[in-house]
Structures are given as structure tokens and as C-alpha cells.
Amino acid sequence: MTGMSENEQTLEGVNEELHTRGATDGLPVVPPTEDRVTELLRGTDLPPDEVLATVGEREGSVTVRKLAINAVMAGCAPIHLPVLVAGARAMDDPAANVDAAAVDPGSWAFQWIVNGPVREDLDIRSDTGAFGPGFWANRTIGRALGLTYQNTALVHPDSEETGVTGNPFKYTLVAGENEDRSPWAPFHVDAGYDREDSTITLSARRSFVQFIPYEMDAEGVLRAMQYNTTPDMVAGSAGDTTKTVVHTVAPYNAEELGEAGLTKQDLKEYLAENSVRPADELGAVDRAPGTEEATATGAVEPLQAKTIESPEHVQVYVVGGSGRFSAVGHTMGGPVTQQIEFPSEWETLLDEYSVERNWGEITEEYDR
Amino acid sequence: MSFLDPTASAEDTDQKPLAERIDSLDGKRIGLVGNGKQAAEPVLNVVEERLREQYDDVSIEYYLVEELNMLKDDSVLEDIGEWAADTVDVAITAMGDCGSCTKFLAWATDSIEANGVPAVGLVEEGFVMDWKSNSIERGRSLRFQVIPVRCEVTDRDRIRGDITGDVLADIADELTRPRDEDERELATAD
Numbered sequence: 001m002t003g004m005s006e007n008e009q010t011l012e013g014v015n016e017e018l019h020t021r022g023a024t025d026g027l028p029v030v031p032p033t034e035d036r037v038t039e040l041l042r043g044t045d046l047p048p049d050e051v052l053a054t055v056g057e058r059e060g061s062v063t064v065r066k067l068a069i070n071a072v073m074a075g076c077a078p079i080h081l082p083v084l085v086a087g088a089r090a091m092d093d094p095a096a097n098v099d100a101a102a103v104d105p106g107s108w109a110f111q112w113i114v115n116g117p118v119r120e121d122l123d124i125r126s127d128t129g130a131f132g133p134g135f136w137a138n139r140t141i142g143r144a145l146g147l148t149y150q151n152t153a154l155v156h157p158d159s160e161e162t163g164v165t166g167n168p169f170k171y172t173l174v175a176g177e178n179e180d181r182s183p184w185a186p187f188h189v190d191a192g193y194d195r196e197d198s199t200i201t202l203s204a205r206r207s208f209v210q211f212i213p214y215e216m217d218a219e220g221v222l223r224a225m226q227y228n229t230t231p232d233m234v235a236g237s238a239g240d241t242t243k244t245v246v247h248t249v250a251p252y253n254a255e256e257l258g259e260a261g262l263t264k265q266d267l268k269e270y271l272a273e274n275s276v277r278p279a280d281e282l283g284a285v286d287r288a289p290g291t292e293e294a295t296a297t298g299a300v301e302p303l304q305a306k307t308i309e310s311p312e313h314v315q316v317y318v319v320g321g322s323g324r325f326s327a328v329g330h331t332m333g334g335p336v337t338q339q340i341e342f343p344s345e346w347e348t349l350l351d352e353y354s355v356e357r358n359w360g361e362i363t364e365e366y367d368r
Numbered sequence: 369m370s371f372l373d374p375t376a377s378a379e380d381t382d383q384k385p386l387a388e389r390i391d392s393l394d395g396k397r398i399g400l401v402g403n404g405k406q407a408a409e410p411v412l413n414v415v416e417e418r419l420r421e422q423y424d425d426v427s428i429e430y431y432l433v434e435e436l437n438m439l440k441d442d443s444v445l446e447d448i449g450e451w452a453a454d455t456v457d458v459a460i461t462a463m464g465d466c467g468s469c470t471k472f473l474a475w476a477t478d479s480i481e482a483n484g485v486p487a488v489g490l491v492e493e494g495f496v497m498d499w500k501s502n503s504i505e506r507g508r509s510l511r512f513q514v515i516p517v518r519c520e521v522t523d524r525d526r527i528r529g530d531i532t533g534d535v536l537a538d539i540a541d542e543l544t545r546p547r548d549e550d551e552r553e554l555a556t557a558d
Contacts, residue, residue, distance in 0.1 A: 213520075252518060323465075
């Protein structure tokens with residue numbers, strides 16, 4: 001660390017310096033030494049000075065090198081960089097609306113859903129415990145992208161970031177879609193990619209409400225999906241802001257829906273069509289999509305309003321393992337999907353850096 | 369780089385033997401043990417129907433706890449073991465279809481085995497690892513049968529379609545198939 005005192009070059013010293021500057025997320029980081037950053041850059045064939053995104057009011061540049069520095073700090077290895085590059089490009093898409101989501105009082109957290117074979121290459125968890133904790137790639141990829149945004153947009157609580165309560169998902173919120181246990185085509189295939197492509201999808205998620213179906217059949221699953229979508233999860237498009245309701249559906253619940261012949265589009269249509277709420281339950285009724293005209297032209301306000309403007313404002317992913325808990329949330333921006341591209345020495349890097357977990361599977365000890 | 373181990377040291381649990389199996393369920397007293405999970409009683413009710421269809425002269429005794437996860441209390445575990453020893457020849461326990469319920473179902477099944485009564489736990493396919501790890505860590509490689517009743521399902525008609533005569537035969541096999549060498553060696557070591 002050129003220019004730093006001997007004390008600062010210790011692990012503790014580097015962390016103290018970076019904490020002082022507001023360059024961490026409050027947790028310890030791996031010191032981003034020149035050697036570590038150089039090694040991490042083996043994860044891409046792109047030049048280090050290539051700009052992947054421009055973020056924040058100060059239009060900070062997310063270069064490949066800045067991304068790599070933050071990736072080192074987050075605990076990533078070179079094999080994670082291709083995913084991070086795609087994630088950074090997703091942040092650059094105006095449709096992701098990251099500059100609004102990141103500083104909003106609603107404390108929206110970047111949610112990243114990964115599809116395709118890279119999930120297996122990097123052990124990106126999509127089954128039991130997918131959203132964490134415990135899985136190296138899931139945890140560090142989200143952390144690296146969060147640190148990258150923070151350190152290039154230069155936003156912090158009490159300055160530009162105004163999240164009222166804050167949100168622990170801002171540390172990292174990453175899952176693979178559980179394509180193997182889904183009755184439907186994967187999200188990225190619906191979005192026009194090939195199944196063998198790998199992608200990362202960004203939308204900023206505010207809430208994470210877990211629930212179990214009211215009955216263990218398709219109707220019970222759908223009713224629970226609807227009823228647990230809270231009144232403030234208003235989904236629609238206004239100006240440059242799109243909000244959605246996102247359902248991360250447990251495989252068993254998806255199985256009930258699939259066996260009843262329901263497609264993902266069927267779910268979205270059902271959820272949008274049945275999102276009718278008593279107007280007074282919504283507080284300010286004109287927050288709900290499609291009611292502005294009624295309230296402006298009528299002498300009295302409508303008694304009911306829809307909270308989901310259209311089926312396009314519902315996202316559905318199959319995430320998680322065995323059991324019945326699904327989760328619903330509310331997102332701002334996106335979903336924006338970017339394809340992940342791999343460096344020429346990808347297989348070599350996988351050989352060097354992949355870690356074989358010795359837990360979470362049926363080991364010999366238990367396999368009696 | 370050397371580092372200190374952050375994980376707790378834990379002794380491997382000494383493994384104990386399974387109870388000796390019986391020759392046949394015909395004419396036997398069969399205990400049906402429910403752990404309070406919603407699916408437990410309907411599943412056991414359908415198992416009872418199949419048992420009565422398939423075996424002559426069986427008698428059925430239920431041990432149902434009022435609330436989920438009462439099976440973790442020592443007094444309840446002691447009671448269920450004594451109940452099994454006094455009342456039944458074999459026991460079928462249900463339902464292992466979540467994390468904590470599978471753990472404590474294994475504990476109850478262990479108490480029954482510890483009192484010399486052969487037992488088998490009914491487990492949903494997604495919780496097999498949970499059953500195995502809890503069984504080994506409890507100190508007995510307990511037998512189980514995966515049943516094709518999907519997690520949390522309580523509809524008896526649907527369960528009747530899932531628990532066929534063949535499934536019951538597999539359950540019965542766990543109670544009647546003689547212990548293998550490992551299970552007998554453990555018995556000798558004990």
C-alpha cells in the first residue's frame with residue numbers, strides 16, 4: 001500500500017483507514033493490495049480502464065479496475081469477476097434506476113438473481129438457504145457490487161443515502177434461480193437468452209415477506225401469494241420508475257402450480273387481476289396505478305384500487321430448497337438482465353480457485 | 369498461514385444398536401406416533417387404513433402430542449419410550465417434513481428404539497439428510513422410510529393416493545428386515 005505507514009499496512013491498519021474513509025460496509029475487508037487486485041483481474045479479458053458503468057450524482061466511473069479493487073475487499077476471487085462485470089453493466093442500464101434506489105428512504109437493496117451454468121461453475125446457491133448465509137459466491141458477489149456502487153457513487157448514510165431504517169440485505173442479496181426444480185422455463189430463457197447462457201438480473205428489493213401456502217394445492221399457493229403481497233407493494237410504471245412485486249417461489253409451491261397446468265404468465269395475470277384492495281387500505285389512493293384519472297375527474301374517490309398495474313409488473317423466480325416457505329417483496333427498477341461473458345483462461349481459473357465444500361451434502365459419515 | 373480453529377470441538381456420539389426387528393406385523397400391536405406436524409395425523413390415519421387392509425389382527429395405538437416439537441422435552445421423550453415398551457411391538461413415527469420437526473421426530477424415534485422397540489420414521493424426500501445427520505448425532509443410525517407425500521400436505525384423499533400398499537410394504541420392511549452387520553456389531557459393542 002504505497003504511501004501508507006507501516007501500521008497501516010497491517011490488516012487492522014488497512015481496515016481502520018478504509019473504515020475512516022467510509023470505503024467499507026462496516027465489516028472487515030480484505031486489503032486491496034496491488035498484488036491481489038492484479039491477480040483478481042485475471043478474471044476478465046477486458047482492459048482495466050474500461051468503464052462499465054457511470055453511477056451516482058457525481059457520475060463516478062465504475063472501471064474494471066475499481067470493480068476488481070472492491071471485489072478483493074469483498075472477499076472475491078478471480079472466478080467471480082465475470083459475474084461482477086455483468087452486474088456492473090446492469091447497474092449502468094437506466095432501467096435499473098440504481099441511483100434512485102440506492103439513496104431512497106425505502107432502503108432498497110440490490111437483488112441479484114443468477115441463471116445458467118455459471119451457478120454450478122461457481123457454486124452459486126439456488127437451493128436450501130440460497131439467499132444466505134454460508135455460500136461464498138452468493139455472499140461475496142453481492143457484497144462486491146454493493147461496495148462498488150458505494151465507492152464509485154460515493155454515497156453514505158447521513159450524506160446522500162437516506163434509507164430511514166437501513167436494510168441488512170444491502171450487504172448482499174444474491175441467489176441462483178433453482179432451474180432444476182422449477183416446472184417452468186428459467187427467467188433468462190423467458191428474457192430471450194439460451195438456457196446455456198449465464199446471466200445476472202438486477203432489481204432493488206425493499207422487503208422480504210416469507211409465508212407458507214394456506215392449502216397445499218395450486219389455489220392455496222396462489223391465494224397465499226396474493227394475500228401476503230402487502231398493501232404498500234404498489235407495482236406499476238410512472239415516469240422513469242418501475243416498481244414490481246417479486247415472488248421468489250419455493251420449488252414445492254412451484255410444483256403445485258405447475259402440476260395444475262399454470263404457467264408463469266398465468267400467475268402474473270392472476271396476481272395483477274386480483275390485486276384489488278379497499279382504497280382506504282392504501283392510504284393515499286392515488287399511489288395505486290390507474291386511479292389518478294378516476295380521482296381527478298370524479299367527484300368522489302373510488303372505493304377500490306388495484307395495486308399491481310399489469311402482469312408485466314410481477315416477477316417470478318423459483319428459489320430455495322425443500323419446504324413450503326416462499327417470499328414476496330417489492331422492487332424498484334429493473335429487472336435488468338446482463339449476459340455473463342467469460343475470460344479465455346476460464347477453465348484454468350476454475351481449477352485454481354474453485355472450493356469444494358465439505359458440508360451441506362450427504363457425506364460418508366451420515367450416509368449409513 | 370496457521371490459524372486457530374473457530375469451530376466448537378464436539379465428541380463424536382457413540383453409536384448404539386437398533387432394536388431387534390420382528391418377523392411380521394401380523395397380529396402385532398403397532399404404535400403410530402405423531403409429532404404435532406399438520407401432516408402427521410392424516411398420514412398416520414392413512415397408514416392405519418393400509419395396515420388394517422394388509423394385515424390381520426393388528427391392533428393400533430396412537431401417541432400424538434398436542435403441539436409441534438413437544439418431542440424435544442426430556443420428560444416427553446422418557447414418556448414415549450416407556451409408552452412404547454409397555455404398549456406396542458413396533459412403532460411408526462411421522463412426520464419428518466421440516467427442519468426442527470425432523471430433528472425432534474428422530475429424537476422420539478431414538479427413545480422408542482432405546483426401549484427395545486423397533487421403529488421407523490416417515491420422512492419427506494427433501495429432509496433425508498436432516499434425518500440422517502440428526503440420527504447419527506443423536507447416537508443411533510435410525511431407520512426411516514421416504515414416503516411420497518409432499519411436504520405439509522394434509523388432504524387425506526391425496527395422501528391415500530400417495531401411500532399405496534407398496535409404500536406400506538416398504539415401511540413394514542424397515543420394521544421386519546433383520547439388522548445388518550453394522551447394526552449387529554453396534555449391538556455387540558454396546
